[in-house]
Amino acid sequence: MGGYKEYKVGVTMFLVVFGTTLLMTIGIGGVYLGAVPATKLALEKQVNYGSSAWSVRDPLMKGWNQPKIEKRGEMVSNPIGVGKKIFIREGCWHCHTLLPEQSMDWEYFGAPPLAGDFVGESPTVIGSDRKAPDLMHIGSRMPSVPWHLQHHKDPRSVQSKSIMQSFDFLDTGELKALAAYMVSLK
Amino acid sequence: MSTATYDGIKPGTAAKHAFFSAVVWLCIGASFGFFTSLRIAWPDLLNGVDVMGPLASVFAFGRVRPLHITIVIFGWISIAFVAAMYYMTPALCNCRLWSEKLGLWNIWLWNVGIVVAGATLILGANSGREYQELIWPVDIYVLVFILGFAAINVFMTVLQRRTQGMYITVWFFLAALVMIWMTYFIGAIPDLFPVTGLNEAYMVWWHAHNVLGLWITPVSAAIAYYVIPKVTGNVLYSHKIGHLHFWTIAAFYSTPGAHHLMGAPIPEWMKSFASVSGVMILIPALAFITNMVLTVQGKWHMFSSNVSVQFALTGTLMAVPLNFQGAFQQTRAINWYIHGTHWIVAHAHFALLGFSTFIEIGATYYAVAKLFQRKIYSQSLATTHYWLTTIGFIGFWTTLTLAGLIQASGKVYNTTFIDVVYATHPYMVGRSLFGLTIVLGQWIFLYNLYKTATAGEPVTEKNAPATAYFT
Known part of the structure; x- marks a missing residue:
């Protein structure tokens, strides 16, 4: 040099x-x-989403390495994990956070997570811009699968002032997986 | 400029290609931004339109938003930076660019990279990490062919320089090329290695913070350090203040990465450390602004008479409110209030549009005229561009900041969430209108540059002063 x-x-x-x-x-x-130890919730998430970090088997990050579960005698991808992949793919996290913040937030959206809740999860999609309600505890607030299906297809039919776009272009399987992911967020 | 060739390619060719690529991406990226704003203001806008059928997923808000960000940051801003490096480094080192051929390869591989990145994003291949949405094969491509090639070319140019010292702009170029490579690599670690949980979130936000802190901010400043003295004809006010600026950027700018995670369950000491070092960013910022404003002494009339100075100086002065806002909004006392609201979106545009883009536009006007040896085609179009961008930006920032304050108070008073969404709707419409103003300005900019290159009045005088290109 x-x-x-x-x-x-x-x-x-x-x-x-x-x-x-x-x-x-x-x-x-x-x-x-x-060094943060995993909590019980983190282990549950690992089972549902799989170890979702880097993998050569999934270069487009579309969930091809999703863990399989048995359903009616067939091995299928865990719908909760598939739903999370759709949540990521459609950029839901650009408006919905997954993090009630350590402020007044927790009175409205529920308890904030613990550090250990995220161990093994990748991506965490906690989001940064909240143009829409926080979804960390959406499964407790709204446990109805039909409501979620209807809401994703035509948001303004269940909430007239919603500014969410319609996701009617998703097929039925994808909509069901997304709803399964929503109700899994307790 | 001599007509001698090198590699069989005329000197300055790589810079010309880079400047035009950057401005084309600016127009496209800004237009996508306008499109996403329409989808927030009128979510049903394109529903039921037949042509949308198979394209509905492609033009979904969640897919176009990362496209806007990727094109603006890695298409416009970063290519404009490398264009400036390919133009200014040889000029400051009194030599030719090390390899015009490598430069051309770099720029065209870069354009291909942006197209590939954009295609993967709208087709739904998204890593789910904010500002690091590209999938890992694209990350590797960026590190090697985009950032790697650019760094090799600039470093080799400096190595064969024919000047004794290095001007401040060159220090910043060299340091920033090292820092952006490391920053991009750290952001890509969760894509390339099994890093999960909060550690991943921390790396992703460290990356998001430092694409700004270690790339956009220092290189924008470096460009201002070149353009403002060059076009006004004044010497730089102080190299000592320049030293202060450089070293405080290197020392303080990367450490506040965790201030993006103030609401996340990371340890308290990390939040406090990030917050305190975040306020220290004011030191390099004020050093830079002071240096620039004092450099313009006696030439303030050029602020209204010369479009290059007008843009570069507006960008520099925007850094005053930008940095005060940035330093204080990330302290914990304020952050809990405005975090996650439109206020932050307004602040992000302040940095990328109000500060960085204005300075780069100023440099682009000067460098394109100089590279083609022609006068700017139309001064009135350039002035129209300035006012459309300035009024558009100020309106854009104001509406988003007000919407952010409404959201913040809604958060504090536990207002029903949907009522807050409804209350901010008029501001979202206003943001779209001001956004359209900005987009129009950028297309005028592209047209003016194209006409400058093809039909501008030639400047034949050798060693013509910078002002000769602006009459």
């Missing part, structure tokens, strides 16, 4: 400073967060 010789000190200093910030944030923070 001959041309940078006169900047030897500067380049070294830069790498030290930038490396230190990485160590302080990603390094220490990552070790700390990685």
Whole structure:
């Protein structure tokens, strides 16, 4: 790196400073967060969604490596996990958060999660922009599957002021899986 | 500019391709943003339209929104950055770009990458990680052919420079290329390795914060450090303040990543650390603004008479409210109130449109005129572009901020959620109208640049002053 010789000190200093910030944030923070033990809810989620992190068997991240469950003698993908993949694919999380925040929020949307609730879940889709109600406890607030099916097909038929778009382009199987995911969020 | 060739390609070709690619993506990306805003204001807009049948899923809000973000950040802003690097680095190092051929490959692989990324997103291949929505094969492509190629070309150019020192713009370019590579890589870790849970959320938000903090902010500033002194003809006010700016960006800007997770169950010490270091961002921001404003001393008339200075300086001055807003809204006392509301959307557009885009547009006007050796085709179209963008942006920001305050008070007083949605509807309509104003301005910009390149009045005088391109 001959041309940078006169900047030897500067380049070294830069790498030290930038490396230190990485160590302080990603390094220490990552070790700390990685050590959080899984809660019972986290284990339940792992069973439903599968270990959803990186996999070469699913390069398009469409859920091809979804865990199978037995249903009427056949092995099928767990509808809750399939529903979560649809929730991700259709970008539901761009408006609906999955995180009652540690503020007045929990009086309205229910208890905020524990750190251990997310262990093994990827992506967490907690969301950042709440243009629509939080869904972390939607299964407790609205446990009716037919309501969810109707709501996704024609939102304004059940809530006249809703600004959610209609998801009538999803097929019946996808709508059912999405509803199964919704009611699983207790 | 000499007509000598290198690689058989005329110097400046890669920069020309890059500037035009960037502006085309700006128009497309902004138009998609306008489209998503329509779907919030009128959710049934396209329902029942026959032509939508098979395309209904493709134009769903949840699929177009990441498309808007990807095109604007990685299409417009990042390609414009590399265009500026390919133009300014050789100019500041008194040499040619290391390889015009690699530069052209880089830009066209980049355009292909944006098309592929956009196609995967609207066809529903989404990783579910905000601002890191691309699937892992695309992530690898970005790291190698997009960020990797650009970094090699700029570093090699600096290596063969014929100047003794390096101007501040070049430090920022070099540092930012290293930092964006690392930032993108860290954001892609959950895609490439089995990282889950809050650790994944933390890496994703660290990435989202630092695409801004370690790429968009420093490179925008670097471009202003070039354009404002160059076009006004004044020397930079202070290199010492420039040093302060550079080192405080490197030290403080990446650490507040966790302030995006204030409401999440991460440890309290991480939130407090992020919040405190987030306020320190004010140091580089104020150093930069001070330096720029003092550089313009005696040339303030150019703020209204020269479109390049007008855009670059507006972007710089926007950094004042932007950084104060950013530093204080992420403190825990304020964050719990406005987090998750439209206020944040307004703030994000403040940074990407009000600050970064304005500076890049200023640089694009100057660099395109200079690269083609022609005067800007129409000053009145350029002024129209300025006012459409400025009025559009201010209106856009104001309506979204007001909507955010309504949402925040609704949250605090436990108002029925749907009533808040209903109350913000007029603001969503207003946002669409101001958004349309911005989009119109950008298409005018593209037309003006195209006419400049093809029909602008040639500047034949050798070493013509920068102002000669703006009469």
